[in-house]
Amino acid sequence: MTKRYAIILAAGQGTRMKSKLYKVLHPVLGKPMVQHVLEQVKAIGLEDVITVVGFGSDKVKDHLGNNTKFVLQEEQLGTGHAVIQAEELLKDKKGTTIVVCGDTPLITKETFEQLCEHHEKTGSKATILTAKAPNPFGYGRVIRNERNEVKRIVEQKDANPDELLVDEINTGTYCFDNEALFEALKSVSNDNSQGEYYLTDVIEIMKNKSEMVSAYLIPNFDETLGVNDRVALAQAEKTMKLRINEQHMRNGVTIMDPDNTYIHSDVVIEPDVVIYPGSIIGGNSIIRSNAIIGPNSEIQNCEVGEDSVVKQSVATDSKIGKRVNVGPFAHIRPDAIIGDEAKIGNFVEIKKAELGNGTKVSHLSYIGDAKVGSNVNIGCGTITVNYDGKNKYLTTIEDDAFIGCNSNLIAPVTIGKGSYVAAGSTITKDVPTDALSVARARQSNKEGYASKLKNRLKDKE
Structure with missing residues (x-):
């Protein structure tokens, strides 16, 4: 030869x-x-x-x-x-x-x-x-x-x-x-x-x-086509985009709007995936069968498992399991591992964290530098406080724990298996297994004080 x-x-x-x-x-x-x-x-x-x-x-x-x-x-x-x-x-x-x-x-x-x-x-x-x-x-x-x-x-x-x-x-x-x-x-x-x-x-x-x-x-x-200016560069981008999209469609992928879907050349997509308009899938991403991507999702160097949905969200350098719902408006940052049947809801940010099967972080939370077990419920507004200005620390939440809304978990800290953290708590110490932890100021009611306050403000006017 x-x-x-x-x-x-x-x-x-x-x-x-x-x-x-x-x-x-x-x-x-x-x-x-x-x-x-x-x-x-x-x-x-x-x-x-x-x-x-x-x-x-x-x-x-x-x-x-x-x-x-x-x-x-x-x-x-x-x-x-x-x-x-x-x-x-x-x-x-x-x-x-x-x-x-x-x-x-x-x-x-x-x-x-x-x-x-x-x-x-x-x-x-x-x-x-x-x-x-x-x-x-x-x-x-x-x-x-x-x-x-x-x-x-x-x-x-x-x-x-x-x-x-x-x-x-x-x-x-x-x-x-x-x-x-x-x-x-x-x-x-x-x-x-x-x-x-x-x-x-x-x-x-x-x-x-x-x-x-x-x-x-x-x-x-x-x-x-030889690319000598920005006009030719745009032509090359369009031609390659449509070529790649056509190849995926012929292999059994549904792309709702090929003109507005961007899939990079090294991406692997299995049959019966559905991709909605405005989505960008790049790097070495792998999208498993029956997953739904978009609309308007950006996925870079991620694996998305079978039957999962990533809707109007961004995911980078992470692994998303099977039957997971992500979004809308979630941000999966690098080194996240999301277990099967988990839920990452709207305005949730996950960074360098492992979430077990069936765990739910439904809305408005930040989970960073954390190891979260299976079937954990993390309430709205929860923050794993991982950074002291110099170092990052780990938060551990064990299986079946329940984290109430608006909780701050000050790392390093461990929330034990099956335990409860009351809403509005700031947790600075480990919570034992099957415990209820309440870490908030005691409520004090001063009756009739509201009227006095309003009158005082009126006098200042």
Whole structure:
């Protein structure tokens, strides 16, 4: 089997983005676009991937890590010059090398595979990924001869009137015989108006040597979109969003409004999940079967169990069990574990807390740094007071406990199994098993005093 390699061109600053963020790090559905390219090209099984970096190289390296090798293009002198930077790592290797830009996040692994197969089957030294553009203005045109063979690539500014009518365009993605690529690059000149070394010149150099140059026409033009500004970034986001949503719907997920539902590429959703409009599901989230998400819920890096509902709420880096009701307007913060058949109601915040099966926190409470057992009822307005200004402390509430409304549990503290905390209590000491704890000031009634107070206030007027 032919060995395969890839070079990702990611050195350009991207001035048209008008951003301090390096162009290829702009996210498409929550992931830098160069990472989309890397993941798709690696999915076809490669010996090596080399990413050419320049401006902002350290940040690109931090994002991509050990998934690729890096070479530095210190001066941006054109695409041909960028590819030459990978020569030391690839020059002596036999096989097929893909060259792709890091700002083309929509190209799929299927397209990369088909491009390589076409290239290797035809025995070509170079294969251009081409597409039929609805409006080819600004693109390099692929000019074919009478035998339908690729003759050359002509840029918009150099094309004659007949060539301008051609709608087959160069997408900027190629397959090359690796050895032939670096041999041809030795002959590339920068004798042009930009003073740059163009990778497209390799095509003409190979044709002049009577080498086989072919083209693989991709059926979906949208896949080839290169992101050079914020308008194209929005187009890429929309295209990928609809692609991902369609895949989930075909796999048995109900998405009520695909245009207003955002699901990131690594999310796993099982059949019979229902997702309402305005929902965002990102990271490595897993949504189990029969769950209902939304409307207007945001879930990031969470597992949501079977038959659970997350309505108009935010959940991050947590695990939600089966048959759980969350929301509306709840906030599940990182490191929360919610047991089966629990309830997290409106305006409840959970942070770094474990809640057992059947436990209910129905409204207006904060449960942070806590371990809560099963079948606990936590009343409205309860707060686990976990922070003293310097350190965080644990609150433990054991099974079957009942916490009355408007209670403050001053950590570290333990509420024993089956015990009751009276409404309005501030608990500073452990509560034993099966105890009733009342920690509030004794009520004192002064009869007739209300009228005196009102008269006093009236006299001040």
